[in-house]
Amino acid sequence: MTTRPEIKSPPFPADTVSVAGAETGVLHIDLDALVNNWRALARRVAPAECGAVVKADAYGLGIGRVLPALAMAGCQTFFVATPREAAEARALDGRARIFVLDGLFPGAADDILAAAALPCLAGLAEVEEWAAHARRIGARLACALHVDSGLHRLGLPLDEVQRLAARPELLESLDVVLVMSHLAAADDPADPANAAQLEAFTLLRHLLPRAPASLAASDGLMLGPDFHFDLVRPGYALYGGQAFRGARAPVSPVVSVYARVLQVRDVQPGGAVGYSGSWRAPRASRIATLAVGYADGLGRAASAPTGASGGSVIIHGARMPIVGRVSMDLITVDVTDCPVTVARGDVAEVIGQTLTLEAVGADARTIGYEVLTRLGRRMQRVYAGGGA
Numbered sequence: 001m002t003t004r005p006e007i008k009s010p011p012f013p014a015d016t017v018s019v020a021g022a023e024t025g026v027l028h029i030d031l032d033a034l035v036n037n038w039r040a041l042a043r044r045v046a047p048a049e050c051g052a053v054v055k056a057d058a059y060g061l062g063i064g065r066v067l068p069a070l071a072m073a074g075c076q077t078f079f080v081a082t083p084r085e086a087a088e089a090r091a092l093d094g095r096a097r098i099f100v101l102d103g104l105f106p107g108a109a110d111d112i113l114a115a116a117a118l119p120c121l122a123g124l125a126e127v128e129e130w131a132a133h134a135r136r137i138g139a140r141l142a143c144a145l146h147v148d149s150g151l152h153r154l155g156l157p158l159d160e161v162q163r164l165a166a167r168p169e170l171l172e173s174l175d176v177v178l179v180m181s182h183l184a185a186a187d188d189p190a191d192p193a194n195a196a197q198l199e200a201f202t203l204l205r206h207l208l209p210r211a212p213a214s215l216a217a218s219d220g221l222m223l224g225p226d227f228h229f230d231l232v233r234p235g236y237a238l239y240g241g242q243a244f245r246g247a248r249a250p251v252s253p254v255v256s257v258y259a260r261v262l263q264v265r266d267v268q269p270g271g272a273v274g275y276s277g278s279w280r281a282p283r284a285s286r287i288a289t290l291a292v293g294y295a296d297g298l299g300r301a302a303s304a305p306t307g308a309s310g311g312s313v314i315i316h317g318a319r320m321p322i323v324g325r326v327s328m329d330l331i332t333v334d335v336t337d338c339p340v341t342v343a344r345g346d347v348a349e350v351i352g353q354t355l356t357l358e359a360v361g362a363d364a365r366t367i368g369y370e371v372l373t374r375l376g377r378r379m380q381r382v383y384a385g386g387g388a
Ligand SMILES: *Cc1c(COP(=O)(O)O)cnc(C)c1O
Pocket: 053, 055, 101, 181, 182, 216, 217, 218, 219, 233, 234, 235, 236, 237
């Protein structure tokens, strides 16, 4: 029999989660928490507008559920990375403003227009191509201009901004609805790059036609009102991420991952566990094998050979270490010290209220962003709240 996991309201101790018969685990997405996070960020930045970044399938959580929930809460401006994502977003919402952060791919003007989206034009060549398209169809075309204030990744650098400012015929074909830039080190409020980029952005936007401005993503908006301008673009914080190192963002976790215990075995002292026998039991040990691995987004760098520490999971409320290699579909966990006997069919928390995205990212020598966007493609997805 397959049953829906019974999950009521957060926090969800793993012991209360049931995993349906055919599933390895559950990726639980709390749409109420998502919406509350957006509202809290919107309050923090008012009177600036709070948009939402939903690129990469809403950071892996499913744009089909995330975008409508945010739109229902009042979010009117969304950012995606690519023209294909813009089409997906448009199919979900006929009225929202949709910006394409990667800008105008060569030859993609028709795709962006078909999605009624706005490219964040990131170089003079893109501006020229968009303006030529505008002339061809005989209409002014709306867009954002992305200027480079110091990240040196995308955006018009100073000399291109100056050349554009000197070409009124180009600007006449465009309806510039936003001038934007992106910060390189906003997670660290002590980094002098933040003030330098703020100054550069202010200078660059004043060389261009007057338009609303946007500089801050999740961390930038935590740097204070000077960074808010007219519109902020959080992504990670909406999904519960806490990357800012200066203070806690006013958001709570959205994602929890639970995996089932497949087997528990005794391993004698000196017994090797997992590929290449990278971990050997220092004592008589109880090893639980769980149905989650790197194919589910759990970084292989969370492996723990003998003498090293890697990731961990929560079983029966206790934090238990991963031992040996993280493999594609499985991990092995040392449950010898678990106060409650671990058994086949038990459920462990892999990510949740206790094991945050940041903690799991650090254990896998990466960042929470990467963990989030790789999570749980083959797990059962359960959405709660958000009008769901
Ligand atoms: C991804 C991205 C964002 C969102 O960043 P978060 O750190 O997830 O809030 C905002 N702006 C640009 C240009 C981006 O590429």
